[in-house]
Amino acid sequence: MTVAKDEKSRPEAGGGRVPDPEGTRRNILEIASREFALNGLSGARIDEIAARTRFSKRMIYYYFGDKEGLYLRALEEAYRQVREGEAQLDIEGLPPVAALTRLVEFTFEHHHQHEDFIRMVMIENIHHGQYLKQSDAIRDLNVTAIDHISRIYSRGVAEGIFRPGLDPVELHWQVSALCFFNVSNRATFSMIFGRDFGAPEQLERLKKNTVEMMLRFVAKDDPSPA
C-alpha cells in the first residue's frame, strides 16, 4: 500500500478522468473515519459515508471489501496518525523532571486535540478490541510513549531523584488514564457536575494536576502522611 505510482502523479491529465486510486482511498477513509468516530461501527451508515465522499458507494466496496474492512482501516489510520504525532515529541537532553513534565503536558494536549482517535478507541473497547486484534498493523506501531517514559524514568532513578521499583508501562497507564478520561468522559462528567470540563482554564488546571500527580508519584521522598 501507499506505493505511490512514481513518475506519473499527473495533476490533470487529458480531458477526461484522472485515475487516482490512492486519492480515492484517502478521501473515502477520511470521511469514513469521521463517521465511525462519530457514530460507531453499527451507527455509521455506508450510504451516508458514500454521500459525503466524492465517489459512489461502489467504490467503498471496491477498495475496502465491506463495512468492517472499512472500519478496520479507519481504526488503523487513527492509530497511525496519533503515533505519528507522538513521534514529534522531543525531550532529548531535558533533565528527568522537565522531561516528564513535558511528556505529560504533551500527552494531555495531544489527546485533547485528537478527539476522534479517543472516540475510536472507546468504540473499539466497546467491541472488546476484536478489530484491533485482527490488525497486525496496529500492534506493529510501537508506542513511542513507552520508550520515552521508560528512558525518562531510568534517568531519574539513575540520578537519584526518582524512586526505583516502578514499572514504566504502569506509569504510561496512569498518564494515559488521566489524559484519556479528560476527553472520553467529558460529556457525562460535565453534565453531572454542572461544570464545563472542556473550558480552557479548567483544562489548564486538570493538566497541571496531572503533571503534579505524576511528579509526586515518581518522587523519591515519600510524602504520603503515614
Added chain:
Amino acid sequence: MTVAKDEKSRPEAGGGRVPDPEGTRRNILEIASREFALNGLSGARIDEIAARTRFSKRMIYYYFGDKEGLYLRALEEAYRQVREGEAQLDIEGLPPVAALTRLVEFTFEHHHQHEDFIRMVMIENIHHGQYLKQSDAIRDLNVTAIDHISRIYSRGVAEGIFRPGLDPVELHWQVSALCFFNVSNRATFSMIFGRDFGAPEQLERLKKNTVEMMLRFVAKDDPSPA
C-alpha cells in the same frame, strides 16, 4: 411508579395468566440493559432483546414507548444501581489518610465489579451525553462520592496533613479517571502492551498505585523534585 397494587398482590390467581406489570418491566429492563451495555444503542436489537425476555416485542413498546425510551431507562437504571452501591461505603470515623485510601480502593473495586455501568457511560459519552441530558432522574441522584471526598479532604486540611487549595471535584475527577480507565480501556491496552491488565495481581498493583497517587497528591509536603 412502583405503587404496588396494595392488598391484591395475588401470587397466582385463577389458573391462567397472572398480570404482573412491574415484573414485566423489570424483566425487560434487565435484559435490555445487558444488550445495550454489550452492543450500544444502535448495535442492540429490539428483536433480540424481546427474544431474551419472557415477553413479546409488543411489550417493550407498550411499556417503554420506543427504543430510545428503553435505552434511557436502562441508562437511568445503571446509574441508580451504581449510586446505590456507592452508598454502602462507610468511612465515618476513619482518619483522613485511611478514609481516602478506603475511598479509592472502594471506587476501584466498585468500578471493576460494574463493567456494564462503565460500558453504558462510555456509550453515553459516544452519544455526547444527549440521553443523560434528558434525564432529570440521573441528575437528581446525587453523587455521594463527592460528599465523601469533600469531607475527607476538609478533615485532612484541618488536621494539617493535606495541603489546602485543592478542589474536591477535581480530586474526584482524578480518582474516577484512574478507576474508570482500568475497566473501559482494558481490552485495547492489554492487546497493545501484551499484558493482561485484568489479571488479579496486576489489578492489585494498579489499585495500589492509584491509592498512592492520590495520597501523594494531597500530601502537604511537596515531594516533587525541583
Added chain:
DNA sequence: GATGATGTACGAACTAGATAGTACAGTCAA
C-alpha cells in the same frame, strides 16, 4: 349472581423503510 361493558396486559403477524451489499454496464489509458 348473571350479564354486559370497560380497561389492562399481552401475543402473532405484519409493514414501511432503511441498509449492506451486488450485477452489470460501462470508461479510459496502455
Added chain:
DNA sequence: TTGACTGTACTATCTAGTTCGTACATCATC
C-alpha cells in the same frame, strides 16, 4: 484488447415500530 477503475440501478434482508386481536379481571346494572 485488456484490465483497472467507476457509476447506476438494483436486491435481499434486517429492523423499528404497528395493527389487530385475545384473555382475563373488575365493575356497573339488572
